[in-house]
Amino acid sequence: MGSLGMIIGTWLAGFLTLAILSFLYKDNPFYKLAEHLYVGVSAGYWLIYVAFFDVEPMLVTPFMEETGVEKWILIVPAALGIIMLSRWFPKTAWLSRWPIAFTVGVGAGLGITANLQGYVVPQVQATLLPMTGFNLVSLNNLILVVGVVTTILYFYFSKAHKGVLGVTAKIGIVFIMVSFGASFGYTLMARISLLIGRLYFILTDLLRVID
Amino acid sequence: MKRTVPLIITFLTGTFLVMSFFVPHAPFGELEQRLLVWYAIVAGFTMLLGVDSLIRAHARKVARVREGWGFSLALLAGLVATVIVGVIGRVQFGSPFHIQSPFMFIYTYTIVPLQATMFALLAFFIASASYRAFRARNWVATLLLVSAVIVMLGRIPIGAAISQFFPVAQEWIMDVPQLAAKRGIQIGAALGAVSMSLRIILGIERSYLS
Numbered sequence: 001m002g003s004l005g006m007i008i009g010t011w012l013a014g015f016l017t018l019a020i021l022s023f024l025y026k027d028n029p030f031y032k033l034a035e036h037l038y039v040g041v042s043a044g045y046w047l048i049y050v051a052f053f054d055v056e057p058m059l060v061t062p063f064m065e066e067t068g069v070e071k072w073i074l075i076v077p078a079a080l081g082i083i084m085l086s087r088w089f090p091k092t093a094w095l096s097r098w099p100i101a102f103t104v105g106v107g108a109g110l111g112i113t114a115n116l117q118g119y120v121v122p123q124v125q126a127t128l129l130p131m132t133g134f135n136l137v138s139l140n141n142l143i144l145v146v147g148v149v150t151t152i153l154y155f156y157f158s159k160a161h162k163g164v165l166g167v168t169a170k171i172g173i174v175f176i177m178v179s180f181g182a183s184f185g186y187t188l189m190a191r192i193s194l195l196i197g198r199l200y201f202i203l204t205d206l207l208r209v210i211d
Numbered sequence: 212m213k214r215t216v217p218l219i220i221t222f223l224t225g226t227f228l229v230m231s232f233f234v235p236h237a238p239f240g241e242l243e244q245r246l247l248v249w250y251a252i253v254a255g256f257t258m259l260l261g262v263d264s265l266i267r268a269h270a271r272k273v274a275r276v277r278e279g280w281g282f283s284l285a286l287l288a289g290l291v292a293t294v295i296v297g298v299i300g301r302v303q304f305g306s307p308f309h310i311q312s313p314f315m316f317i318y319t320y321t322i323v324p325l326q327a328t329m330f331a332l333l334a335f336f337i338a339s340a341s342y343r344a345f346r347a348r349n350w351v352a353t354l355l356l357v358s359a360v361i362v363m364l365g366r367i368p369i370g371a372a373i374s375q376f377f378p379v380a381q382e383w384i385m386d387v388p389q390l391a392a393k394r395g396i397q398i399g400a401a402l403g404a405v406s407m408s409l410r411i412i413l414g415i416e417r418s419y420l421s
Contacts, residue, residue: 009320016321020328024335032282038325040286043262044293045322048307048314052297054255058248077249081256088263094213097420099253101217102224104411104419106250109228111408117232119401123394140387147391148398155399172395173351179392181355182384184341185362191334194327201324 014206017198123148147175218414225412266290293317358384 019034059081063074080099086092127148129141153165154172161169203209224246231239269283293314300312307314345356364370365381410416 005316009316013320013324017324017328020325020332023332029282032279033285034325036282036286037289037321038329039265040289041293041317041321041325043265044290044297045318047258047262047294048297048301050255050258052301052307054251058255059252073245077252080249080253084253084256085259087260097213097217098220099256100419101220103250103253103257105221105224106228106246108221108408108411109225111404112225112229112412113232115401115404115408119397120405123398123401127394140383143387144391144394147388148395151392151395152399155396172392174354175388175392175395177351177354178358178384178388179396181358182362182389183393184337184355185359186366186385188334188337188341188359189363189366191330191337195331195334198324198328198331 010205014202017202017206021198146171151175214417214420217420218417222412222414225408229412262290289321358389 016034016037019030022028023031059074059078063071063078066074080102083095084099086095127145129145131138131141150168150172152172153168154176156165156169159165200210204211228243228246231243266287269286272283273280273287296312296317297307297314300307300309300314304312306312309315341359345359346352361377361380362384364373365377365379365384370377370381407416411419
């Protein structure tokens, strides 16, 4: 990209940044323009992304280069993809349930194995922590185990939260609230970091107030 | 035909993927990979449906000159321009994602600043919402407030300048109580997802067919 392109790009980015930030005053045409542009450009971006990283390398290129069964078997996903577009025509819209059923089936199959292998087993494994005596590490491990168990019990609604379950649920809510507060603080700081990045861009690249 | 065939397809694909996880012998592994590639291809086609829906909604607004039609026109122009530029990049440079491609110009100078500023804008709204929600009305709300303040102060230099307590406490909160609750929620959510997946495979949950 030449220097003229960079100048135009910087002014464009500056205008769009200020247009979005103008919403802090009130809803206005500049914000609406930037908002609509964001949706349109993002949709175009993802369309090209899917075509280039998904459909072309997985369907078009193998179909051109492969031979025999490897080539012709690709007609199945291509047909399913095209059938998905039958939603455009009301009379044949019901056919789109087939590819939807396929994607739902794959998603459900992966949902079982991936969740068990990727979340449940590793998280339970990581919670089985050693108690090595009366020290800070053991205390933290104990708090962690108690936190995990009581949080899970808090979300157990098949029995009224009374008695022992009531006490554990109350301990669980302590962990949940601390966690939500921490997550909130973490998210807010990430957003402020982005805001600092945009202000830095305006002051350095656009206005050149700071070198 | 309209409901039975999709239910059979879901059952077969779901069951096959679960089986292939537990059977480490040919042809399961290879077929599993093939199914995943097919899944990506079919999912790619759904993008066309989404974009079509977006274009229809905004083209209708422009054609009928409804209020805000100019913004819809800008949306459509942005979409079409991005796709055209992407195709040009593919033809000219072999990839729309080539650093010199005009497609990357659009990415760098429109999508990146727009996305970053949109998320930055949320900082103000999160802050104003938290002002209303974080009032220490009871002891659990106070816990939320205190942990949020400690994490926020602990992650910035001024927190450490006030007291070394903030960065240390922030680290402890993130590593112990926050992790414990997050882990409990993750385990619960994963078990819920497994049971929902089972319901879908067995045909008990059919809402996706409506």
